Amino acid sequence: MVRKTIYDFLEALMANNSKEWMDANRSWYNESKEAIIEFFDPILTELKDFDPRIVQPNARKSLNRINNNLMFHPERPTYKDHFSVVFGYGKGYADFYVGLGAYENDIAGGLWHPPSEKIKKIRTEIDYEGDRLREIVEAPEFKKHFVFYREDALKTTPKGYDKDHEHIDLLRLKTVAAFRQVSREEVFSDEFAVMVVDGYKTLVPMLDFINVAIQEE
Numbered sequence: 001m002v003r004k005t006i007y008d009f010l011e012a013l014m015a016n017n018s019k020e021w022m023d024a025n026r027s028w029y030n031e032s033k034e035a036i037i038e039f040f041d042p043i044l045t046e047l048k049d050f051d052p053r054i055v056q057p058n059a060r061k062s063l064n065r066i067n068n069n070l071m072f073h074p075e076r077p078t079y080k081d082h083f084s085v086v087f088g089y090g091k092g093y094a095d096f097y098v099g100l101g102a103y104e105n106d107i108a109g110g111l112w113h114p115p116s117e118k119i120k121k122i123r124t125e126i127d128y129e130g131d132r133l134r135e136i137v138e139a140p141e142f143k144k145h146f147v148f149y150r151e152d153a154l155k156t157t158p159k160g161y162d163k164d165h166e167h168i169d170l171l172r173l174k175t176v177a178a179f180r181q182v183s184r185e186e187v188f189s190d191e192f193a194v195m196v197v198d199g200y201k202t203l204v205p206m207l208d209f210i211n212v213a214i215q216e217e
Helices: 004-015 019-024 027-048 116-137 140-145 184-188 192-214
Strands: 083-087 095-101 105-111 177-180
Touching: 004 027, 004 083, 019 027, 019 095, 027 083, 027 095, 027 140, 027 192, 095 192, 105 184, 105 192, 116 140, 116 192, 140 192, 184 192
Parallel strands: none
Antiparallel strands: 083 095, 095 105, 105 177
């Protein structure tokens, strides 16, 4: 079970978001980080039994840095408001994500804001195999738990495609991903680990669709 200290730490960090506070509370940070690793290690083992393609050897290697990248986004606070782990098939591919945050918790997967060459490849795959992607994201089990992300879709028709294309809504996507928001009570429940594993299994067909499209020839 996820321990309450993780959220206590994140809430305190958000109220004191500075390197000075972090340095003074480094042991608390390390305790929270170890709690994340301890929780996700057995989950990763189960996921790798199901899908040996996952490249992360353990949860420690799956844990994202809590520092924000201030070089490219100097307006952001020094630290993120969440811990997150990522499981997948290597850098640049669509992957599976779990975030536990001071304000929200997410189970998600996909490829967020890919560069133009990748979104072009995905659109090519949709042009030929759009029925398959639609079947995946409109499956009852998928829709029961996940929201297919459409918020940043193009308002216009992508270059090279007809506005009357049967999959024009999918071709307009700039992000191909899905997410599920989870309450803190659900995170604390005995069922959360099962929820994560089941979420991965539900999202794998979508991840595979994306990764087949963008893989190097």
